[in-house]
Amino acid sequence: MQGVWRELAGLVLPVDCAGCGRPRTELCAGCRRVLARDGRGARRVRPWPEPGGLPRVWAGAPYADEVRAVLLAHKERGALRLAGPLGAVLAGAVRGLRAGGGPLLLVPVPSARRSVAGRGHDPVRRIALAAAGELRRTGTGARVLTVLRQRRVVADQAGLSARQRLANVTGALEVRAGAGRLLTGRAAVLVDDLVTTGATLAEAARAVTASGGRVAGAAVVAAPSSAFESDGARIEALPRGK
Template identity: 75%
Template sequence: MRGLWREFAGLVLPVGCAGCGRPRTELCEECRRSLCAGGGQTAGRRRGPRRVRPSPAPPGLPRVYAAAAYADAVRAVLLAHKERGALALAAPLGGALAGAVRGLQAGPGPLLLIPVPSARSAVAGRGHDPVRRIALAAARELRRGGSGARVLAALRQRRAVIDQAGLGARQRQLNLAGALEIAGACRLLDGGRVVLVDDLMTTGASLAEASRAVRAAGGRVTGAAVVAASPGAFEINWN
């Protein structure tokens, strides 16, 4: 019900650009382009999805591609979608995520996008599941390009975890270790190219744990794709 109200409110109330505040548009063209900037805006490199890796990288982290650096307009747009319920932003965010998936060059065969799950309490508090919503938009965009992509919401939390905010890289790894599992969809993983998807990568702990859970269920993780990653995680900053 809360999600439906937010969608209705977005149609009838005046809005400003979620990225820069420009009036009478939910997302201006400049901020829309920033969602596909790769590390270009921060790192001075070409636009488009880029390989990212946190430092230190957690054990078991697969290849990860990001559409943009988590800064400025990109940060504002992601927060508007996740925390303020600007649900119409799922489409451009999904388009950016689809670009990151393409960057993996995963090869032929069925493509399964598996979202990293949020805690049930977080989903209930927000009134929607932002990562799943973005993943569904990404799958639609990929299908328009001829890919057989679909979303498989197969991961779930098997035990409670504490809020990750304020935790360091090692603390996040310990907090998430063994926290995820595949729920009742193991047979669907056979032969599919699994791409883990999330809205944001910081330390990589969530993606590493998701990869472990999929592999434990017999799945083959091709890589991971995110809308945004910390600016320091882009290739140009690797040692």
């Protein structure tokens, strides 16, 4: 219900642009153009140190400036209509993977139930649905499979090192009972809003593979600028993160 009330409030109450703060618009034309431009420039990203089992990861945009502000507004402040433009950026990252023929299966990384309850929505799932819609609109078959769940509680990742985050999430995810048949013999693309250390995506890949699925890669809305490859080479070490 929280999400519904936020959407209704956004229709009648004045809001500021999530990207730059321009008054009386949830996302101004300038920031919308920035997101659209970044979504067309998706590139591969690689954390360092790279956790074992991490599939190839593509990101739609650097996690900075307008993109960072819009992601946080959608995730933490419940600006739900921002899922559309963020989904378009994620769709650009999915296209970059070139995951092969046939319809794509987008598998969102799950949020903790307490986080979903606190926010009133699941931001990654919402962005994934928008991305699937954008892919279908442009001629690529895609559907979202919400099959992953947390099998145990994990600690808040904030402030943990890359090694600590990997230990924190190892073995924490599983495919829902009975959902493995939806993945068997099919290529899945893991999707998330942000990657930093890659620990969560590596764990998601392990869980999907253990259930009989095949991971074609991972796509995220954003990653730190330092993680983006340039001419096939990693630029520099990746800072702490997700």
